[in-house]
Each structure stands twice: as structure tokens, then as C-alpha cells.
Amino acid sequence: MTRVLHVLDHGLPLHSGYAFRTRAIMAAQLAAGMDVRAITGVRQGTTATGANPEIVDGLTFYRTPGRLGSVAGLREMREIGALADALERLCENWRPDVFHAHSPLMNGLAASRAGSALGIPVVYEIRAFWEDAAVGNGTGSEGSLRYRMTRSLENRAVAAADAVVTICKGLRDDLVIRGVAPGKITIVPNAVDLNLFGSPLPRDAALARELDLGEGPVIGFLGSFYPYEGLADLIAAMPAIVEAHPGARLLLIGGGPEADALRAAAERSSAAPAIRFVGRVPHAEVERYYSLVDVVAYPRKAMRLTELVTPLKPLEAMAQGKMVAASAVGGHRELIVEGMTGTLFAPDDPAALAAALNQLLSRRDEWPARRIVASEFVRRERDWAGNVERYRTVYQRLLERGPIAASAAAA
Structure with missing residues (x-):
């Protein structure tokens, strides 16, 4: 041994x-x-x-x-x-x-x-x-x-x-x-430890009502609020997303050095009523929040860190049966095949982010097949x-x- x-x-x-x-x-x-x-x-x-x-x-x-x-x-x-x-x-x-x-x-x-x-x-x-x-x-x-x-x-x-x-x-x-x-x-x-993330929960209707998410669709981010995550770009993209999809909501779960600045940016946004901050949640509760999200977004900024390093969170989202949208930095390109395991968009560009998410939200008929491809990728290789x-x-x-x-x- x-x-x-x-x-x-x-x-x-x-x-x-x-x-x-x-x-x-x-x-x-x-x-x-x-x-x-x-x-x-x-x-x-x-x-x-x-x-x-x-x-x-x-x-x-x-x-x-x-x-x-x-x-x-x-x-x-x-x-x-x-x-x-x-x-x-x-x-x-x-x-x-x-x-x-x-x-x-x-x-x-x-x-x-x-x-x-x-x-x-x-x-x-x-x-x-x-x-x-x-x-x-x-x-x-x-x-x-x-x-x-x-x-x-x-x-x-x-x-x-x-x-x-x-x-x-x-x-x-x-x-x-x-x-x-x-x-x-x-x-x-x-x-991914599929014993933890391999069996997605059904949508938690009570939690959705508590957070006033309506019928959605819900775009989410679960993780730490660091500058390189590009969450300010996601907030900046929300007005264009809400204009195309009035029911859209943004759910930001987590915390970190950028939290106060992001809250301030959200308050200034014309899409402020559509943006929800939850703060950090116990790890045992993470799956409940995943159940509320339709598309998990990862708008990482382009820099050496994000070009060289692959994150874990997109794999967890795939295992949870979620659609994944991410900036086309090197670390994401190692994980995501455009149109198959996820959607890629230009980094550092809120307009490109909004366009990619609007297109994804308009093609919900394609989601079931893409969910299967992504979850099978995780089970087979990750x-x-x-x-x-x-x-x-x-x-x-x-x-x-x-x-x-x-x-x-x-x-």
C-alpha cells in the first residue's frame, strides 16, 4: 500500500x-x-x-x-x-x-x-x-x-x-x-467528485421565491469575488440582457475583495432590480443554489493567470447539468468546446458577453442535448x-x- x-x-x-x-x-x-x-x-x-x-x-x-x-x-x-x-x-x-x-x-x-x-x-x-x-x-x-x-x-x-x-x-x-x-x-x-456534484437537485421553488427570482432565466456565478473573475463585466452586460429577456435575473453567490465595488456597480445599473447578491453560503447548501441557475457565467479577465490556469467551477456546473458561458481565455478554452460543452465569448467586453448570453438564452431548445454532452465529458474525463x-x-x-x-x- x-x-x-x-x-x-x-x-x-x-x-x-x-x-x-x-x-x-x-x-x-x-x-x-x-x-x-x-x-x-x-x-x-x-x-x-x-x-x-x-x-x-x-x-x-x-x-x-x-x-x-x-x-x-x-x-x-x-x-x-x-x-x-x-x-x-x-x-x-x-x-x-x-x-x-x-x-x-x-x-x-x-x-x-x-x-x-x-x-x-x-x-x-x-x-x-x-x-x-x-x-x-x-x-x-x-x-x-x-x-x-x-x-x-x-x-x-x-x-x-x-x-x-x-x-x-x-x-x-x-x-x-x-x-x-x-x-x-x-x-x-x-x-469533479461526482459523489458530491453528480446528482443535481430539482429547482428549489421556496428558495427561488425567497430570492424573488421570478420565472427567470437565471444567470449565476458561484465563487470568489476577485478582480480577475471579471464580474464587473457581467454586471455591465445585464442591461442589454434584460432588454432582450425581461425576466432574466443575475444571481451572485460568494464574496471576496471585490464585493463592495460590485454591489456599488449593481446599484448604479439600470438593471439593478434584476441583480441579486447572496453572499457566501455553506458548502452543504451550494447544490440548492445551483438548482436555481440556468446558465453559469465565468467572465474572467485576460491575464497570465487566467490564460495559464483552468478553473474548477465550470466542471462542477457541467456536472450539475447547467449551461456554461465563459470568456475565451486560455484556461477556459482547455475545458470548453464552443457550442458543445459551453459558450465562449471575448474577454473584457461586456457587449460581447451580453450578445453571447442573449443568443444562448434564445436557443433553449438546444440545451437538453448540450447538457448531456457536457455532463458526459465530466463523467468520462473529469x-x-x-x-x-x-x-x-x-x-x-x-x-x-x-x-x-x-x-x-x-x-
């Missing part, structure tokens, strides 16, 4: 797309017969010691004690050291066959430091480049000193790992351009139960090399 320790920035019981992907991976690996546990870094915000695991949703998490520092650079170096030390202490009582570290880069560097000392091979999985995520979140700028330093450390984490996993082709291709050998990289794409076997192949390749070879490669 292969023993795998996932090395994480954060995890359950915290809720985020990062935590939910991790949960799906771990649950699928356990179901596939692996012995799987995880350790979270200092950013989890726990006072527990690494020797005392926490069980959440049947999954085992160890924690790294400590507090975040205040000086950039020194703070990250201390995080790496604390996590590496926690890994070594944990391995005194339970020794994994593989460290599986997930971005950001501090986890990869910590795992490689501990792996080199212990002779344990390291898989480093990149879900997004940290420097590009900072730009997308509005906390960094492309080309700045901090951006270049972070990129350099990312390259170091990739070089130190024995194998690298990315979640999509865009990230893989960027690494190859940087000089990483293609054979070192495996793509394990985003997928179900975690099958997708997780890609990891087993990576692990086995490293373990066949033996601990000495793996340790030397990580050094």
Missing part, C-alpha cells in the same frame, strides 16, 4: 477551491487503496502540534504550529523552515513513501528539504504560479521585484522536486519554456475516481528509482 503525505498551504476545515480539490484527491486516493494523510503549513492558523492529527470528513490532517512573521521574504523563509521541521518530526512516527507537495512554492521547497534529508521522493504539484495569482488578486504587479523573486523561487522548487504535476496544459507549457524537461511534468487536470490514477503512475515511477536515487535528485 503506497503511503502518501500531502503537503499543503491549507486544508479542511477551511473552505476554498484549494481545500476542496485536496479533499477530492485524498478521498479518491483512499478509495483507491492508498494510505493518505496531509500536513498543512503555518498559514492554516492552528495552535495544534504536528504530532496530534485532526480528522475532518474522514481525512487525516497534521498541523504545523507557529505564527506568520511580518517581514516579507524572511516570513516565507521561516515558513519553509517550520514546515520542513514539522515534516521530519512527523516522519519519526509515520513515514510516507512519497511527499506530495502542492503550491505555493514554500511547500515544494519545504518538502524537498525534508525529502533530501530523509530519502523520500517529492512530487511538487502546481495549481497556479504564486506570482501570477498575486497579480490576479490585486496584491502584486507583473514584472515587479517581488514578482521576479517569486518566479525565481518557483523555478528552484521545480528543480528540487523529483517530479512535477500541473493541473493544465497552460502551466505545463510555461514550465517547458522555462527549461523544465517535458518528461518531468505530468498533467493531472481539475476534476471524474476524480478515474483521474486520481494518474498520480499512482507518477508515484510508482519515483518509487521504482529507489530512495537513494530520489534523495539525490531532490538535493
Whole structure:
């Protein structure tokens, strides 16, 4: 039985797309017969010691004690050291066959430091480049000193790992351009836990009345309100959509840094009566809100982050039997085939967004067939139960090399 320790920035019981992907991976690996546990870094915000695991949703998490520092650079170096030390202490009582570290880069560097000392091979999985995520979140700028330093450390984490996993082709291709050998990289794409999202609920009529949605159609977004999501463009498109489809409603579910600005933009809009903000909802309630939505929209802005990284949410929407409309950035084009698994429109263009949604809403007779195509795509190619076997192949390749070879490669 292969023993795998996932090395994480954060995890359950915290809720985020990062935590939910991790949960799906771990649950699928356990179901596939692996012995799987995880350790979270200092950013989890726990006072527990690494020797005392926490069980959440049947999954085992160890924690790294400590507090975040205040000086950039020194703070990250201390995080790496604390996590590496926690890994070594944990391995005194339970020794994994593989460290599986997930971005950001501090986890990869910590795992490689501990792996080199212990002779344990390291898989480093990149879900997004940290420097590009900072730009997308509005906390960094492309080309700045901090951006270049972070990129350099990312390259170091990739070089130190024995194998690298990315979640999509865009990230893989960027690494190859940087000089990483293609054979070192495996793509394990985003997928859906069909035990959670594979059985859509019927429309929740009581909730629809509570939110005053009328007969619809309902356009929805479920997720975090970051600048790169382009939700201001969706709000700007609503007057033209309501003009063509007077019953249309926009349902925005979630929260984040853009929440106040988006509410202000909605209040100024001539379509304000058609726009609903719900705020964050418990994860257990998400399917109730999906049941209200006819079309899920993802108007992401065009930038490095969105061109390189595929999101998870469109796959969940497909699994829920929803129509998907998304901007034609690179991450969406990896998931969506125009007219088959979804509708694509030009990014950063509210008029193009409105035109695409109006056309989609006018062709409801085509929806049943398109729903079947999209849901079958998810079941066939993006179900975690099958997708997780890609990891087993990576692990086995490293373990066949033996601990000495793996340790030397990580050094």
C-alpha cells in the first residue's frame, strides 16, 4: 500500500477551491487503496502540534504550529523552515513513501528539504504560479521585484522536486519554456467528485421565491469575488440582457475583495432590480443554489493567470447539468468546446458577453442535448475516481528509482 503525505498551504476545515480539490484527491486516493494523510503549513492558523492529527470528513490532517512573521521574504523563509521541521518530526512516527507537495512554492521547497534529508521522493504539484495569482488578486504587479523573486523561487522548487504535476496544459507549457524537461511534468487536470456534484437537485421553488427570482432565466456565478473573475463585466452586460429577456435575473453567490465595488456597480445599473447578491453560503447548501441557475457565467479577465490556469467551477456546473458561458481565455478554452460543452465569448467586453448570453438564452431548445454532452465529458474525463490514477503512475515511477536515487535528485 503506497503511503502518501500531502503537503499543503491549507486544508479542511477551511473552505476554498484549494481545500476542496485536496479533499477530492485524498478521498479518491483512499478509495483507491492508498494510505493518505496531509500536513498543512503555518498559514492554516492552528495552535495544534504536528504530532496530534485532526480528522475532518474522514481525512487525516497534521498541523504545523507557529505564527506568520511580518517581514516579507524572511516570513516565507521561516515558513519553509517550520514546515520542513514539522515534516521530519512527523516522519519519526509515520513515514510516507512519497511527499506530495502542492503550491505555493514554500511547500515544494519545504518538502524537498525534508525529502533530501530523509530519502523520500517529492512530487511538487502546481495549481497556479504564486506570482501570477498575486497579480490576479490585486496584491502584486507583473514584472515587479517581488514578482521576479517569486518566479525565481518557483523555478528552484521545480528543480528540487523529483517530479512535477500541473493541473493544465497552460502551466505545463510555461514550465517547458522555462527549461523544465517535458518528461518531468505530468498533467493531472481539475476534476469533479461526482459523489458530491453528480446528482443535481430539482429547482428549489421556496428558495427561488425567497430570492424573488421570478420565472427567470437565471444567470449565476458561484465563487470568489476577485478582480480577475471579471464580474464587473457581467454586471455591465445585464442591461442589454434584460432588454432582450425581461425576466432574466443575475444571481451572485460568494464574496471576496471585490464585493463592495460590485454591489456599488449593481446599484448604479439600470438593471439593478434584476441583480441579486447572496453572499457566501455553506458548502452543504451550494447544490440548492445551483438548482436555481440556468446558465453559469465565468467572465474572467485576460491575464497570465487566467490564460495559464483552468478553473474548477465550470466542471462542477457541467456536472450539475447547467449551461456554461465563459470568456475565451486560455484556461477556459482547455475545458470548453464552443457550442458543445459551453459558450465562449471575448474577454473584457461586456457587449460581447451580453450578445453571447442573449443568443444562448434564445436557443433553449438546444440545451437538453448540450447538457448531456457536457455532463458526459465530466463523467468520462473529469471524474476524480478515474483521474486520481494518474498520480499512482507518477508515484510508482519515483518509487521504482529507489530512495537513494530520489534523495539525490531532490538535493
